[in-house]
Every structure is written in C-alpha cells, then in structure tokens.
C-alpha cells in the first residue's frame with residue numbers, strides 16, 4: 001500500500017522502531033528491497049535522490065508506485081535531499097508521497113523559510129516533508145555527494161533549535177546530525193553516535209526523527225538509535241556494496257550476458273543486507289500495525 005511519510009512514521013514513533021529508507025535507483029534494487037521487506041512484513045521507504053531520479057528517469061517512479069500498490073506492506077516514495085523548491089515540485093508531480101528539502105547548509109532563517117514554503121505546497125496535496133537541521137558529514141567521495149560537510153566538520157543539531165525549527169516550518173520529520181556521515185567510512189575513522197544528544201532532542205521534539213548516513217555504522221549504535229527515538233534510517237551503500245560485489249563475482253564468467261542469469265544471485269545478497277537492517281531497526285513484523 002502506498003503511503004506518505006507522515007503516516008508511515010507516526011506508527012514507528014508510537015511503537016519505537018525505525019523504518020528503513022533504501023536508496024533505490026534500479027529495478028533490480030527495487031525488486032530486492034520490496035521482496036525482502038514483504039518477507040519481513042516491514043514497512044519501507046523507497047528513497048530516490050535527485051541524481052538517481054535524473055538517471056532512472058521519471059518512468060521509474062511509476063514502476064515504484066505500481067509496486068507500492070501491489071505490496072502488502074506500507075511503502076512510501078520519498079525524494080532524498082531535494083535541493084530546491086523546483087526539484088520538490090517536480091517530484092510531487094511525478095507521484096512521490098514524501099519529499100526532503102535539504103537547506104541545512106544555509107543559515108537557520110533561510111532553512112526555515114524554504115522548508116515552510118515547501119510544507120505549504122506539499123501538505124496541500126498530502127505529500128509529507130522532511131527537513132534537516134545540522135550537517136551530516138561525507139565520509140567518502142564514491143557517492144558523488146554534492147552536499148554535506150567533511151566528516152570532521154559535522155555541526156551537531158541543537159535540541160532547542162530543532163524544536164524552534166519544527167514550530168516555524170511545520171515539517172513532518174526532521175533529519176538530525178548526531179555524528180553519522182554519508183558513505184562508507186575510511187579505515188582510520190570510527191563513527192561515533194551521540195545517543196546522549198539524540199535523547200535530549202527527543203525530549204524537546206515530538207515529530208519523527210531521521211538519521212542519514214546509516215551505512216557502515218556499528219550495528220549496536222544503529223539499534224540504539226532506533227530504540228531512543230530515530231524513526232527513519234537512510235541506507236544506501238550497505239545494500240549497494242554487497243549487490244555489486246556479487247555482480248563482479250558473477251561476471252567473472254565471461255560468457256554470461258542475460259540479466260535474468262546475472263542478477264538473481266545479486267538480488268539475494270542484497271536481500272540479506274535488507275533483512276539485517278530491518279532486524280536492527282526493530283521494523284520486522286510491524287506492517288500489521290498499519291491496518
């Protein structure tokens with residue numbers, strides 16, 4: 001069933017779990033994510049970044065919508081890191097049920113102004129909005145990210161600012177910076193999550209909280225984040241990496257060329273990674289709470 005982010009996360013917030021948001025930019029990844037989430041009876045957010053949307057074209061969103069209608073689990077289609085009002089409007093026109101507007105690199109008042117504008121437009125057509133306060137770092141350059149700060153320059157989210165931001169903008173969910181970075185961390189860098197800060201923010205903020213850069217963090221920290229009030233965790237590298245590692249292995253066979261011969265085993269390893277995240281986030285068997 002197709003849902004917006006507000007409705008998907010309200011249940012997670014009430015019952016204390018996190019819904020996984022998987023960056024999805026191919027039919028193979030979509031198949032693996034939806035199949036695995038259905039098997040685990042977990043709600044899911046299909047996240048598509050503007051760069052990914054540019055690559056897969058708008059018709060891909062129609063395929064995701066079709067999958068969502070047929071799925072027996074809640075499915076939200078979410079624009080990841082919308083950078084402008086125009087980008088967000090385009091996503092809404094495509095059929096996204098949720099959008100992120102990321103103006104976290106701008107001064108507080110500018111961030112407020114654009115989020116408020118996006119909320120007014122999106123809410124009018126029942127589309128949810130995620131804002132971001134504080135900056136999430138970039139751990140490696142593989143993702144081609146054009147946003148985020150170097151991982152050693154993360155600006156942590158201030159709890160009072162967060163409450164003020166939500167009151168002024170009307171966002172449905174807030175991405176906070178508590179120490180994660182996008183991508184896979186270099187070997188000498190150990191991610192450290194500020195669970196103490198998360199607890200302080202959760203005391204002041206009642207709407208669902210979002211954690212970006214959920215890949216390559218310690219399993220116990222992710223589980224703790226879900227336990228202490230994060231309701232959406234973004235995963236990209238941790239499903240794509242095993243998928244493409246397996247592709248490389250399969251393609252060692254120089255004679256193989258049919259997609260239906262190459263991809264099934266790659267989809268299987270991706271599904272294993274999805275199962276693992278669902279369990280960590282306590283999202284397993286939660287679809288029944290939505291009926």
Ligand SMILES: [Zn+2]
Nearest residue numbers: 182212213234
């Ligand atoms: Zn992100």
